[in-house]
Amino acid sequence: MSTRAYRGRSPEQRVAERRGRLLAAGLDLWSELGWSGVSVRGVCARSGLTDRYFYESFDDRDALLLAVFDQVRDELTGRLLAVPFTGEPRAVMRTMFTVLVTALADDPRYARIAFTEPAGCPALEIRRHDALLAVAESVAEGVRSAAPEENPRDLHGTALFCVGGVGGLISAWLAGRRPEAPEELAERCTDLCARVFGV
Missing domain, CATH: 1.10.357 (Tetracycline Repressor; domain 2)
Structure with missing residues (x-):
C-alpha cells in the first residue's frame, strides 16, 4: 500500500473513508432488503467501490x-x-x-x-x-x-x-x-x- 498522501489525505484516511462508504451502503441495503438480501456485489454497487476495496476492510458479507x-x-x-x-x-x-x-x-x-x-x-x-x-x-x-x-x-x-x-x-x-x-x-x-x- 502506498504511504503517500493523496489529495491531502493519508492512506489510512482513505481506507477509513472507503470503509465508511461500505458501512453506509450496508446499512441502507440491510434496511431495504433484509439480512439475506445483502450481497457483496450489491454493497459495492451502492457504495461505488470495487470488491477489491470491500475485502480491504471486511472478510465477507457477514463481517x-x-x-x-x-x-x-x-x-x-x-x-x-x-x-x-x-x-x-x-x-x-x-x-x-x-x-x-x-x-x-x-x-x-x-x-x-x-x-x-x-x-x-x-x-x-x-x-x-x-x-x-x-x-x-x-x-x-x-x-x-x-x-x-x-x-x-x-x-x-x-x-x-x-x-x-x-x-x-x-x-x-x-x-x-x-x-x-x-x-x-x-x-x-x-x-x-x-x-x-x-x-
Whole structure:
C-alpha cells in the first residue's frame, strides 16, 4: 500500500473513508432488503467501490453486516448513556425512553436492524443479547444512582426484565400493532418500568 498522501489525505484516511462508504451502503441495503438480501456485489454497487476495496476492510458479507449492527448499537446506546442519571428517577426513565423511541422514529433503518430483522445469524443474535445485557446494566446503575433507597433486591434482573419488555413493546410498535405516537410509547414504557422498579 502506498504511504503517500493523496489529495491531502493519508492512506489510512482513505481506507477509513472507503470503509465508511461500505458501512453506509450496508446499512441502507440491510434496511431495504433484509439480512439475506445483502450481497457483496450489491454493497459495492451502492457504495461505488470495487470488491477489491470491500475485502480491504471486511472478510465477507457477514463481517460487514455485523459491523453495521455494531455501528447502530453504538449510536443508540451512546444516545441513551448521554442521558444524565440525576434527578427524579421517573423523569430519568422518561427521558431515556423518549430519546430511544425518537431515534427509532427518526431513522427506521435503525429500528429494523436493532429490533425487527430476524437474520438467523448466530453471531448477530449473540451481539443482540450482549447489547440487551449492557443496556440492562446501564439502567440498573442509573436506578441505583437515582434512587439508592428504593432499589429492588435483584436490581440487575429487574432491569433486564424491563429492558426485555420495552423491547417487546417497541417491536410491536414498529410492526404497527401499537398505533401510538412516539411520546405516548415513551410514557407507556416509563409507567411500566416505574411500577416494576417501585419508583
